[in-house]
Structures are given as structure tokens and as C-alpha cells.
Amino acid sequence: MKEITVYTDGACSYNPGPGGWAAVLFYQDHKKELSGGEKETTNNRMELQAVIEALKALKERCKVKIHSDSAYIVNCFHQKWYVKWEREGFKKNPDLWKELLALVRQHEVEFIKVKGHSDDVWNNRCDELARAAVPRD
Template sequence: MKKVEIYTDGACSGNPGIGGWAAVLLYGQHRREISGGESETTNNRMELTAVIEALKKLKEPCAVTIYSDSAYIVNCFHQKWYKKWEQKGFKKNPDLWKELLALVQAHEVNFVKVKGHSDVELNNRCDELARAEVMKLKQ
């Protein structure tokens, strides 16, 4: 199985408000940056979208390590919150959670919590890209 590292981040100006998401995918010597935004969203939706869009770029099952500063996402998988949320019908962001859970099942995924706005270079790069998407939508 190919080993891929993915750094992700989401940003929102207002919550809800204009949002951006970004991811940096690493495989061997290859690096790919992706980003996008939405005009009316929330920070959590952007965090989820970053992970989803990154996983959608993988063309085959991979061993993936996802680095995120989102406790919402990382704790959900570490503590298996999604099981209870699934049983209760996903009260928040059901569309994104269903899509993310399906994508995670296609790969071996490990989630790692990183401290946001610290010395994690690629997390900072994702933050920069996500905020740039917000600025594009504000213009």
C-alpha cells in the first residue's frame, strides 16, 4: 500500500460566513496543494471538506496519515464519536460526515492532531491557502 501524508485546514470569516479549505498531499517526492472555498459555510464544514477533498484525490487504497488541527475531526475518529452520531442520524453536517466515513473505509487512515498556528510548517501552509480562498471570495 502506498503511504500518503495529508495536512489539512479550514478557515472561516464569521461562523457561519465565507470559508476556505486546503490540503497538502505528500507521496514520496511528490507534493500537491489543493484548496477551495464556499460563500456561506462554517469552520467545521471547511475542516471536513479539506479532508474529504484530499482523500478524493487518491486513486487507489492507501495508508494515509492525516494531520489536522481540528479537534472536531481528530477526536471524532480517535474516540469513535461518529458511531453514536451515525446512530442518531448525524445532527450536524450529515452530508459531509457520510462522505468522509465512506472515504475513510476505502483506505487505512490514521488521524494525528497538530497544534494550529504553531511551528507545523505544512499545517501553516494549509492555513495560508484556506485564508487565501476566503479572501478571493470576499472580493
């Protein structure tokens, strides 16, 4: 099984407001950068979208290490909040959580918390890409 390293981030000018997401994927000596944005969204939605888009980019079942500065996402998986949320029908962002869980279940995924806006070069690169993807009009 291929081992993929992923860094993700989301950004929002206002919360809610225009936002962007980004992911950087690594496989051996290959690197792929992804990003996008929405005119009206929230920071949490952009954090989720970044992980979703990274996993959607994979063409086969992989072992994936996702590095994120989002406590919302990392804690959800580490503490298994999604089990209760799924059982209760997801109160917030149900569309994205359902999509993310379906994708996570296709792979072996480990979530790793990184400190945002620190000295992690790839987290900083994702932040830069996500901010650049925020719609400006």
C-alpha cells in the same frame, strides 16, 4: 500500499460566513496542494471538506496519515464519536460526515492532531491556502 501524508485545514471569516479549505498531500517526493471555498459555510464544514477533498484525490486504496488542527475531526475518530453520530443520523453536517466516512472506509486512515498556528510548516501552509481560498465578494 502507498503511504500518503496529508495536512488539512479549514478557515472561516465569520462563523457562519465565507470559508476556505486546504490540503497538502505528500507521496514520496511528490507534493500536491488543493484548496477551495464557499460563500456561506462554517469552520467545521471547511475542516471536513479539506479532509474529504484530500481523500477524493487518491486514485487507489492507500495508507493515509492525516494531520489536522481540528479537535472536532481528530477527536471524532480517536474517540469514535462517529459511531453514535452515524447510528443517530448525524445532527450536524450529515452530508459531509457521510461522505467522509465512506472515503475513510476505502483507505487505512490515521488522524494526527497538530497544534494550529504554531511552528508546523505544513499546517501553516494549509492555513495560508485555506485563508486565500475564502471568497471575498
